[in-house]
Amino acid sequence: MLDKIILAILVSAIAFFSVYITTPFLIKGLEKRNLTVKDYNRVGGAMVPRPGGPSILVGILASEFTLYAFFPTAEILAILITTSLAFVVGLIDDRKVLGGWFKPVALAISAIPIILLGTYDPHLSFPIFGTVKIPELYIALVIFMIPVTGNTINSIDVLNGVASGFMTIASFALTISLFIVHNYDIALASLPLGFVSLAFYKYHKFPSRIFPGDSGALTLGAMYGVLAIVGHVEIIAAVALLPAVINSFLFLSSVKRIIEHRQIKSNPVTHTDDFKLMATIDKDAPVTLVRLILAGGPKTEKQVGFEIFKLAIFSAMLAIVTAFMMDVKI
Amino acid sequence: MKEIFLFVLVMWLLIIVGGFFLISIIAHLSISGHGKFDSILDSGIKALIAMMLVVAWIFILAKIKNRLFYKQIKN
Numbered sequence: 001m002l003d004k005i006i007l008a009i010l011v012s013a014i015a016f017f018s019v020y021i022t023t024p025f026l027i028k029g030l031e032k033r034n035l036t037v038k039d040y041n042r043v044g045g046a047m048v049p050r051p052g053g054p055s056i057l058v059g060i061l062a063s064e065f066t067l068y069a070f071f072p073t074a075e076i077l078a079i080l081i082t083t084s085l086a087f088v089v090g091l092i093d094d095r096k097v098l099g100g101w102f103k104p105v106a107l108a109i110s111a112i113p114i115i116l117l118g119t120y121d122p123h124l125s126f127p128i129f130g131t132v133k134i135p136e137l138y139i140a141l142v143i144f145m146i147p148v149t150g151n152t153i154n155s156i157d158v159l160n161g162v163a164s165g166f167m168t169i170a171s172f173a174l175t176i177s178l179f180i181v182h183n184y185d186i187a188l189a190s191l192p193l194g195f196v197s198l199a200f201y202k203y204h205k206f207p208s209r210i211f212p213g214d215s216g217a218l219t220l221g222a223m224y225g226v227l228a229i230v231g232h233v234e235i236i237a238a239v240a241l242l243p244a245v246i247n248s249f250l251f252l253s254s255v256k257r258i259i260e261h262r263q264i265k266s267n268p269v270t271h272t273d274d275f276k277l278m279a280t281i282d283k284d285a286p287v288t289l290v291r292l293i294l295a296g297g298p299k300t301e302k303q304v305g306f307e308i309f310k311l312a313i314f315s316a317m318l319a320i321v322t323a324f325m326m327d328v329k330i
Numbered sequence: 331m332k333e334i335f336l337f338v339l340v341m342w343l344l345i346i347v348g349g350f351f352l353i354s355i356i357a358h359l360s361i362s363g364h365g366k367f368d369s370i371l372d373s374g375i376k377a378l379i380a381m382m383l384v385v386a387w388i389f390i391l392a393k394i395k396n397r398l399f400y401k402q403i404k405n
Contacts, residue, residue: 124352126346126348126349126350126352126353127346127349128346128349128350129349129350129352129353129354130353131353132352132353132356132357133357134376134377134380135373136373136377137373137376137377137380235345235349238345239342239345242338242341242342243334243338245341246334246337246338246341249388249391249395250395253392253395289334292333292334293331293334296331307331310331311334311335311338314335314338315338315342318338318339318342322342
């Protein structure tokens with residue numbers, strides 16, 4: 001047990017400090033190459049470097065390879081390969097404007113290593129009522145899950161610090177839940193996700209010094225999805241992600257088709273004279289989580305971010321309650 | 331804001347209820363009498379019911395969303 005605690009501290013430190021140290025270099029490199037985008041919510045519209053995905057991937061690879069050196073399991077290999085493939089998909093999307101269907105299809109292909117390595121258990125566990133074996137359906141679930149978690153995190157990446165802060169909360173809830181259901185090996189493998197997100201949040205929080213871009217958001221989301229599958233905690237993982245799921249659900253149910261955010265003609269959020277965020281009165285604009293939060297009145301970007309974090313903490317608590325309910329059988 | 335917290339809670343409860351339907355009812359369904367096609371039919375029908383459950387879940391959520399956020403969406 002002591003060796004696992006030492007290893008947990010080691011991989012957490014590697015994950016955190018890899019991102020903490022490499023991100024400033026990445027910021028400088030991106031600025032030098034003029035790879036910056038306008039932050040429309042900032043007074044004067046500051047130019048912010050993007051994407052931060054490479055430093056996120058460095059943190060994940062460094063920590064997961066260290067873990068793999070001590071525990072060479074197929075599960076860690078699946079995490080490494082699928083997360084890296086999702087990063088490549090995100091990087092392509094960062095560089096080129098692609099259609100709305102590109103990301104879901106490419107991310108579905110990224111999930112194939114999980115199936116080929118046989119790192120899934122076709123039993124879907126529900127709280128209180130037990131498990132159900134769905135062999136054929138589970139493969140479809142694996143293919144479906146990675147695009148969903150990847151795009152869900154990507155869709156919540158709308159304000160400074162939200163994607164990385166939200167992911168920090170959700171992934172630590174997932175780690176705690178994995179400990180509760182006694183899946184210690186995957187709990188160990190999930191630690192880097194929380195620490196990578198936390199380290200990136202330092203540079204991503206308001207006012208952002210870097211944006212994660214699609215490569216960053218898809219990497220975080222896809223790794224979260226793989227952990228849910230290899231850790232057999234699919235339902236718990238979905239619960240911890242509920243505010244982001246609501247955001248996607250509200251968006252899709254108002255636009256009624258799969259489109260890229262850049263394809264939206266009417267922005268759901270506008271600005272007041274003192275540059276606070278305000279819900280638009282445009283009837284054609286999609287309904288989003290941020291728009292609903294702003295329905296009560298204008299707020300600063302930082303305030304909206306904290307409201308989303310409150311929702312994330314609430315969902316994290318529900319996820320932990322769900323993990324405890326896994327042992328309850330009626 | 332409290333409507334959004336309530337919506338999260340409703341979604342969580344729907345997941346628990348969905349689990350009950352899936353495990354206590356659908357998982358216990360058994361198709362027999364079709365020889366070698368039994369397992370394909372069994373899986374197919376269960377998958378179909380599960381998909382219908384997902385559609386029902388989305389439909390219920392959309393209704394609850396409209397009720398909870400009616401004022402905000404209208405504004």
